[in-house]
Amino acid sequence: MMQNLELHPPKRQALLASGAETAGGAMLVLGAFTPLAASLLTGSMVTAIRKVHLPQGLWNQNSGYEYNLALIAALAALIDGGPGSPSVDSALGIHCTGPRWTLASLAAGEAGSTLAIEIGQRAAGDSQHEPASPSVEGAAPEAAVPAS
Numbered sequence: 727m728m729q730n731l732e733l734h735p736p737k738r739q740a741l742l743a744s745g746a747e748t749a750g751g752a753m754l755v756l757g758a759f760t761p762l763a764a765s766l767l768t769g770s771m772v773t774a775i776r777k778v779h780l781p782q783g784l785w786n787q788n789s790g791y792e793y794n795l796a797l798i799a800a801l802a803a804l805i806d807g808g809p810g811s812p813s814v815d816s817a818l819g820i821h822c823t824g825p826r827w828t829l830a831s832l833a834a835g836e837a838g839s840t841l842a843i844e845i846g847q848r849a850a851g852d853s854q855h856e857p858a859s860p861s862v863e864g865a866a867p868e869a870a871v872p873a874s
Contacts, residue, residue, distance in 0.1 A: 731777045733842065734849035742842070746770055754804070757813020761822045761831040764801040768835025771798050773842055798835075802828050 728736035728743075750766030753759055771794045779791035786792040808823035809815050815822070 728846075731846075732850055733773075733777070733846035739842065739846060743770055743773070746838075754801075754809075757809030757815050759820070760809045760813075760815055761805050761827050761834075764805050764831045765834040765838065768798055768801055768832055769838030769842070772836055772839035776839065776843065798832070802832060805831050 728734075728739040733739040746766040747770050750763045750770070753763035754767065775791040775794045779789060779794060782789040782791070784790045784792050784795075805828045806823060806825060808821065814820075
């Protein structure tokens with residue numbers, strides 16, 4: 727899937743995305759470092775919007791980004807209000823809530839998405855300039871098609 731989304735190298739991008747979603751989800755459930763957890767999840771949702779859902783429009787029924795926006799809004803509300811008293815943040819005395827923390831977390835998620843996409847584009851460009859792999863080294867070059 728990452729290959730089709732032009733997120734290169736695909737295996738590394740898949741591992742990073744699944745790690746961010748797993749860690750972010752676990753942290754969110756525990757109420758641990760809530761703004762960081764939301765940033766990790768927001769980054770994944772923004773990347774999904776940009777690489778998959780944006781061309782389909784807003785509505786989820788057309789494979790649009792409505793659901794991703796709803797998840798981002800829920801994350802923003804959780805940061806703004808805080809994870810509550812039965813949370814790791816509360817037990818550690820961490821009170822990173824309010825509009826500034828919300829905006830910072832959303833911005834960090836957007837920055838992470840931009841970074842992942844930029845790295846993927848640069849890696850794709852680098853791989854086009856690499857020599858052929860040993861498995862196709864002896865293969866005949868493709869015939870050039872003259873321009874009309």
